Amino acid sequence: MDGGEQTTSGLNEWFTTPPQPDADAVRPKVGRSGGRGARWAIAGALVLLVGAAALLGALAWHNNERAEAWRASFAALQVEHDAALSANEDLADANGELSDRVRQLSSDLESSQEDVAGLEGRLSDLAQEKAGVEDEREFISIFAERLAEVAVAYDELAGMFRTCVREQSTFTDMMIDFDLYWNTGTTYLVSEQAVATGEACGEAEAYLVEIRRYVDSLSQ
């Protein structure tokens, strides 16, 4: 630092303290060689001064250039920053909208799930009703088949009773003409007819009982 201060002090001397004419210095004391040295010193000092000025100028120009570049960069960054801020705000808005949309979709989804659950419940109820109706239809179908069987059985029964009545009628006629059978010694024919009548009517009555039992089982 001492050297720097000395240098500054030296420069100040050059700029602030112009050399004063000195009668002793102007007057050559030792001939021409002493004046030439002073001129070289002055010229060297001037060269140094010009060099320093050029260096400082170059430094200043370079600093200015860098400052301009930084200003340009700053301006660009400012623009980018503003754009980023704007984009951020847009994103925030979009995010808000998306959040609202997601909430809405979640709500819609929940509602849809409830709808689906409701529809599934309704579908299950309808399926149950359908199954119940089909059960009844099957039951009625079975009952109709059994009733058809009963109708056929009653038809057979009617035939059996007709046989019974016919045999009874024959037996009654024979009883009316019993004297004839007695006189001819053929009363065994009347007896046989009585047996046949009893068998035919008994068979019909037994079948009737069977049919009634079957019908009773159906009603249970």
Add this chain to the structure above:
Amino acid sequence: MSIPCRSNSIALGLLAGLALSCAEPPPEAVPTGEARENVVTVDELPEAPGELRSEAVERVLRQATLRVRTRGCFGVSTGSAFAVSDRVIVTNRHVIDNDAGIQVTSWDGRTWQADLVAAAVYEDLALVRIDGTLPVALAFSSTYASGDSVTVVGYPGGRRITLSHGSIVDDVSGTVFSEPGRVIRVDAAIEQGTSGGPLVNTDGEVVAVVFGLETSSGYGLAIPINTLLDVADAEAFLRVDPVC
């Protein structure tokens, strides 16, 4: 999800094959466990958090559990069943006894006709092959323990499908229930009409086939899935023809 004891696909294939083997000649090829198209089992459901998975499992259970209508000679009876492949369902023998025609209905009202019925000789088990394609089949699990949470799925009284939750009480000798093997007792609510429905664990795997109710205790009774697989292994399902 692993099947602890046996391969589910082998069991399904076996059951489907057995049902098919009863028919002479087989009307068409039945997809087996190895090639089950249009079938989604519970264990194929995507992993999901508890509640969602539980809902998904229940949905599959509803889809795979079927209502069986048996047209008898003198009336109609109903029971439950569950799908083990896309054409074969499992139910109880007493559900299909004295049948003159069996119809199978899903929870959403679709109806199929049974085209082949086979019943176990001694156990209250039966297989029914239908004339269509079922959307979902259930997986099996042959492991269970007292206290395990289970669900009974079925159509009590022939009404709409229900899922009844409870737990396994124990397993006992089935002799007093006319069953040759072991019988699982559960405290889940069971009604007439639930017979043939699946007893499933929390993963939706079938542990047993519900078949009755112990009147003295009120416990539900179910035949372990092992018994079903044993009967299938022994080829002890015999074809059942309509009686009237």
